[in-house]
Amino acid sequence: MQIGVRQPRVRALLARLLEAGLHAVDPAAAVRRHVRRAGIRLHVGRQRHDLREYSRVVAVGAGKASARMGMALEGALGDRLVGGLVVVKYGHAAPTKTIEVVEAAHPVPDQAGRRAAARLLALAGSLTPNDLLFVLLSGGASSLLPAPAPGLSLRDKQQATRLLLRSGATIQEINTVRTHLSAIKGGRLAASTPARVVSLILSDVIGDDLGTIGSGPTAPDPTTYKEACMVLRRYRLWQAVPTRVRSHLLDGRRGMHADTPKPGSRLFRRVQNQLIGNNSQAVEAVARAAKQAGLRPLILSSTLTGEATGAAREFGAIAREIASSGRPVARPACIIAGGELTVTVRGNGTGGRAQEMALAAALEIAGLPNVWIAAFGTDGTDGPTDVAGAVVDGQTVAHAARAGLNIASALRRNDAYPFFKKLDRHITSGPTGTNVNDLYLLIAL
Structure with missing residues (x-):
């Protein structure tokens, strides 16, 4: 790193x-x-499965971590796993033996993802009630499995996705729309197969809502076509999305399209959704490591949301309070938060939510000695860039001025990436193989 x-x-x-x-x-x-196997017994969380009851065991999935999840599942199941297919973001593949790994685009879907989603649906649909289907889900799955609903094209979904990503909408709101434009999301993958389904889920969503992680392909969906329409209107995107998107949502609202499977559906009696990891675990591990390093750790939150600039103001206020009064924790201190911030894009620059937060934080801690703020995307990529985040300190503003850079101007343009590149303040990890949102650290020594 x-x-x-x-x-x-x-x-x-x-x-x-x-x-x-x-x-x-x-x-x-x-x-x-x-997931633990003992001969014919398979333990998944607290549930037990007798492998003699299943003719075939197959695995499918999507997300930035799904290839590494697949590697571990192959090790656990051994020769009982007969095949599979997972879809990862370009550059996030891992060496598997039985499960095929396909790379596709994220966050805006592409044709590789569309073809992979069609193959995945076909594989799930070919199974029988005597088969067991593992579904491996992690952050990014929603974009990596584009299966446009009948009457829609991939281009329609791409345009809608781009508009939503720049609007400042939350991931829950974005997925409400994407779910109702899809043939695989919102429980529809589970509905596409008669097999027993076990989903292993690595959460990148605040609150670990199973219907939001990857748009919940094996989870009940409480949202509706009406709510999808409301999201687009709330962010003034209704007239901007393709005509076919509007028509599809309106037809669904009129009952012309079947809605997604809802909570309480009998379908989910044969589905086990097992959460295996989340942001809170990462935050707690950072706190333990900080204590071992001699710092006084304080977990602020593992559910940090809102605009990146707003979070920067909060971190800046805490840094100033530590510097002036030693509250809420005295130096050497480490304030830790996890979550998923948003950026309402108004400029045409290059960056991501972690870099945007760090850029705004530089203004808030300007002049403070021995204070650093780091913002880090746990998947190793922040927005459409090749870095995971950035780090700033009390001298970043002064260094920027000497380099001829203007932070306020970069913020207006949403152009954090070239700013940090010129100052050499990026955090670069490459693909990490996991994805549980972001980590935000304030260190005061």
Whole structure:
């Protein structure tokens, strides 16, 4: 991991903390903790399965961590796993033996994802009630499994997705729309197969709502066509989305399309949705590592939401309070938060929510000595960039001025990436193989 901090001690400390968080949510280890085989007995969480009852065991899935999840499942099931297919973001593949790994685009879906989703649905549909289907889900699954509903094209979904991602809508709101434009999301994957379904889920969603993670392909969906229409109107996107999207949602609202399977449906009696990891585990691991390093850790939240600039103001206020009064915790301190921030895109720059938060935080802590704020995407990619995040300190504003950079201007353009690249303040990890939202750290020494 490369961290753009000049002080070797602080650079090593940040690496130690972030790597501790990643280790705690390693997807392969999470699968091994929750799936155990003892001969013909298979334990998944608290449920038991007799493998003699199943003719075939197959695995499908999608998400940035799904390949590593697949590797661990192969190890747990051995020769009982006869095949499978998972879809990962480009660059996030891992070496599997039985499960085929396909790469596709994220966050805007592409034709590779569409073809993979069609193959995945066909495989699930070919199974029988005597088969067992594992579904491996992690962050990114929604974009990686584009299966447009009848009458819609991939281009329609791409345009709608781009507009939603730039609008400032929450992931729950975005997925409400995407679910109602899809043939696979919102419980429809479970409905497509007669097999017994066991989903292993690594959460990248605040509150771990199973219907939101990957748009819940094996979970009941409480949202409706009406709510999908309301989201587009709330963010003034109704006239901007393709005509076929509007028509499809309106027809669904009139009852012309069957809605997604709802809570209480008999369908889900043969579905086990097993959560295997989340952001809270990463946050707690960072806190333990901070304490071991001699810092006083304080977990602020593992459910941080809202605009990135707003979170930056909160972190800045805490940093100033620590500097002036030693509250809420005295130096050496480590304030930790996890969650998923949003950015309402108004400019045409390049960046991501973690870099945007760090950029805004630089203004808030300007002049404070021995204070650093780091923002890090646990999947190793922040927005459409090749970095995981960025780190700033009390001297970042001064360094930027000497380099001819204007932070306020970069924020207006949503252009954090080139700013941090010029200052060498990025955090670069490459694909981490996991995805549980973001980590935000404030260190005061």
